[in-house]
Amino acid sequence: KALGELTGEGTVTIRTSIIGRELGQGSGIVEWFLSQEGGRVRGYREARFSGLTTHELARVIADVLLLHIGLTGLWQVASDPIEKESLLHLINDAYSLETDIVPDDTVRIDRTLDGSAFRAATGYVAPKWSASRSFESRSVRVRRSASTRSGMPCLTPIICSMNFRF
Numbered sequence: 001k002a003l004g005e006l007t008g009e010g011t012v013t014i015r016t017s018i019i020g021r022e023l024g025q026g027s028g029i030v031e032w033f034l035s036q037e038g039g040r041v042r043g044y045r046e047a048r049f050s051g052l053t054t055h056e057l058a059r060v061i062a063d064v065l066l067l068h069i070g071l072t073g074l075w076q077v078a079s080d081p082i083e084k085e086s087l088l089h090l091i092n093d094a095y096s097l098e099t100d101i102v103p104d105d106t107v108r109i110d111r112t113l114d115g116s117a118f119r120a121a122t123g124y125v126a127p128k129w130s131a132s133r134s135f136e137s138r139s140v141r142v143r144r145s146a147s148t149r150s151g152m153p154c155l156t157p158i159i160c161s162m163n164f165r166f
Helices: 029-034 054-067 084-094 116-122
Strands: 011-019 040-049 073-076 100-111 158-165
Touching: 011 054, 029 084, 040 084, 054 116, 073 116, 084 100
Parallel strands: 011 073, 040 100
Antiparallel strands: 011 158
């Protein structure tokens, strides 16, 4: 990971985790959860995530490019942490899926990042998690099919690093 994260002069590297709809056949938690519509899934209450939605990351990138031209270095960008169970409830509500989410405390994993340095440098504060604000593409629905995977999604969020040279 470190080899792809540039930190030289005139370079900004954003390290974050992302969540959102995917093009093609996705393997992330949103696509997995959409494929479980009407079913029953486990909601891990001890698995924490502090990434951004893809829509919010786009806003962050635009702000860095337009408003923080002198910013350089490696920056972790994060939201307030949320448990995977709560995240699934937000997705369930945003897409009106009526999927049963069973609380589960067996998995303990902390995938949170510390975005305080980026916040101090830019003033950026991630929006609070909510079904309507966090998942803006809720009009796009996926139908459940016989070929839907029944396994659990990967617990490791997509870690994304983006480099910009000015």
